[in-house]
Amino acid sequence: MTQAAQIVLFDGFDPLDAIAPFEVLAAGSDEAGRTLHVEFVSAEGARRVVSGTRGMALEANGVLDPERPGYLVVPGASGPVDGDPDEEETIPVLLGRFVESAATPLIKRALANPDVTVATVCGGSLALAMAGLIGGRHAVTHPLGMEALEATGVRAVHARVVDDGDLVSAGGVTSGLDLGLYLLEREYGSHVAHAIEQLFVHERRGTPWRSPSAARTR
Template identity: 75%
Template sequence: MLIQIVLFDGFDPLDVIAPFEVLAAGADAAGSALTVELVSVEGPREVVGGTRGLTLRATARLDPARPGYVVVPGASGPTTGDPDEGVATIPVLLARFADSAAVPLRAALDNPDVTVAAVCGGSLALAMAGLIEGRHAVTHHLGMDALDATGVRAVPARVVDDGDLVTSGGVTSGLDLGLHLLDREFGPRVAHAVEILFAYERRGTVWRAAGHLPVTV
């Protein structure tokens, strides 16, 4: 199985590294042939992140036809500023990525053998591309209103599992996303082994559209 983590200019480094480390460790713990790969829409290249220019290398082109997972990170950069003056704010970075990646990401979402996952602002990028209208998802708490405005059913949970779309909230939730994906693929014992290895316990309940509706809050 292949897990493709998508890099784009201005990506948030922790959104990438947190799930990458967790999933790689899970593959080792499961003795699985699961492969975690950094990719970009353009193909192999050096990709500059949004935090102090930290750079990672995409080793392949995003391939939505390959079974497995496609993980979309959020962006890192200024939250305010005038784009007309050349300020690449987080919304601008996400919108640029959404424009460039809309076609392959739509193909990934249409592929029954692929689950698309997103960390933090990654779900906003999917929403900006018009790909997840009507779906349940979460993003960073500062972007929840924007997510809702695109027609997405925003859920204030740490991780939201909507079947072939799995999203997580703020930056550190990439750890929880990775552990949840391990639990989905290999079961709780492998996920727990990685929790022990990383000295980290998952936070919150994974939200699904299942079970009884709460009568009161």
């Protein structure tokens, strides 16, 4: 059965947060017989979405669908960390705007869907935490955002990839590669993840942290 891997784009997203898991999951799907449909989506549907990095843009091909079985990947934002929020598009401003968008109720529905695993890269978990969607769950974000993550009631774990069952998060920007490889290993097995690791000439770092409840379900 073909599943979906929906990579969510929003105004000000970090390009590498989105592109790294997209490429890894697409390559893994090819290796495993194309059983995973990988695409960029947005809460508003098909549109050109401008990132937070020098106007770089990607095309969302469809609307975020919380009912589609598979994976929903939420990237973080790109921009200055500090600054006057009235004058600069800082990361907190961009994430706050995303939280207030139509994406939040859709992601909430995806988290409630047993057929969907929600994954985040970098500040993506912080956005979900700011929206009140993952309180009490285990997650990681960029090192600069760990205190803020904990302040929302999330159980922050200092690991490159954190598996809390239907919520899988990854730390800093380049960890999107590791997230993609970890999801491939979960979905298809280590032989597929290893093949893509070799193809991308990338070695995963650290030991993924898995909650005991997540480990028992697989």
